[in-house]
Amino acid sequence: MDEPAQQFETHRSHLRAVAYRMLGSSAEADDAVQEAWLRMSRSDTDDVANLRGWLTTVVARIALDMLRSRAARREDPLETRLPDPVVTAVDGVDPEHTALLADSVGLALLVVLETLSPTERLVFVLHDMFAVPFDEIARIVDRTPAAAKQLASRARRRVRGRNPAAEPDLARQREVVAAFLAASRGGSLDALLAVLAPDVVLRVDTGAGLLVLHGAATVAGQALTFGRFAPAARHALVNGAAGVVNVVDGRAVSVMAMTVHDGRVVEIDILADPARLSRLTLLQ
Structure with a gap:
């Protein structure tokens, strides 16, 4: 060289x-x-x-x-897609991703930057x-x-x-994400409402457009439909925060980033665009 x-x-x-x-x-x-x-x-x-x-x-x-x-x-001119997530294992950050994740550039912040x-x-x-x-x-x-x-x-x-202030304690983030997954698996609306902030925002990017939902009741109802993927959920770090990769038949079907504040989920960002997922470096 x-x-x-x-x-x-x-x-x-x-x-x-x-x-x-x-x-x-x-x-x-x-x-x-x-x-x-x-x-x-x-x-x-x-x-x-x-x-x-x-x-x-x-x-x-x-x-x-x-x-x-x-x-x-x-x-x-408004946001039409989610940014690409950076996904790493829960037991540490891949050295190749360290620079990307410096300063805790969470997916929720990148979503806001899309509006500038x-x-x-x-x-x-x-x-x-x-x-x-x-x-x-x-x-x-x-x-x-x-x-x-x-x-x-x-x-x-x-x-x-x-940009909501995220819970700085990663262990606490994981607890809330785990509670969300358990409620989704169990099909419990009450349990989901307990873990979601009243004004929670859900964004889902399927590649065909960005679906944005507001409010705990609406988001909980949508989360129950995602419950069928919950058994395939693998805990991961998504842009340095607690998140989930849903894997079916060895293939990632979605990446879920959650923003946790005061013990509740305030934002959920889901990338479910097959074309973009195939180009990302995800957990195996």
């Missing part, structure tokens, strides 16, 4: 972490990182004092263009997640540093307003 390639590889995990937070897609994050490598290989970086910073800017610009292209293709404008998302991700100075961010988005700060503040308010 030549020296430029070696230099790039030392920053690959960081760049993929930036791209994943920007795009919410594992495949698109890989594409953005590969494009960053191509641009570096065509550039003279001998005089670049901070290669990590230079590459971060490059991958951020690429991801911003991808977000803008994605937004232009959508008829509905491309520019707001870039500013929020770079500044609030990677501490990139506003002076540098301003050059990427062609704004003044003051305008970049305003974008970050606006994005931060939207994130705080919609």
Whole structure:
């Protein structure tokens, strides 16, 4: 491996972490990182004092263009799909996923980031997640540093307003998820209502569209229909939080991420798109 390639590889995990937070897609994050490598290989970086910073800017610009292209293709600017989950074993985080999961970037947060404008998302991700100075961010988005700060503040308010504070104790999260599964297996509506927050939100992405349901009674009713999959549920970490992978005949049919707050489930995000599941690295 030549020296430029070696230099790039030392920053690959960081760049993929930036791209994943920007795009919410594992495949698109890989594409953005590969494009960053191509641009570096065509550039003279001998005089670049901070290669990590230079590459971060490059991958951020690429991801911003991808977000803008994605937004232009959508008829509905609101969220139309769930982000790709990062699934790991319950007994520890796969080293390859460590950078992706740094700062506890839960699936619920990524869902909220999907509702930001491309520019707001870039500013929020770079500044609030990677501490990139506003002076540098301003050059990427062609704004003044003051305008970049305003974008970050606006994005931060939207994130705080919609992103529930998750239970920090992983063991407690697992207890609540286990109670949810037990209630689903047992077909107990009362038990489900006891573990669901009154204003719980359920999102299900089947690939044909995003189903969004609100309220404990509605979500509990839907959970009872999922009960047939409960015996196939395998506990897992989904973006670092307690979650479930449902496996039937050796094939993952869904990934379920749960956000637990104050002992109850406040959000459930289920990816059940066969095409996307087949492309993800899941538990075997």
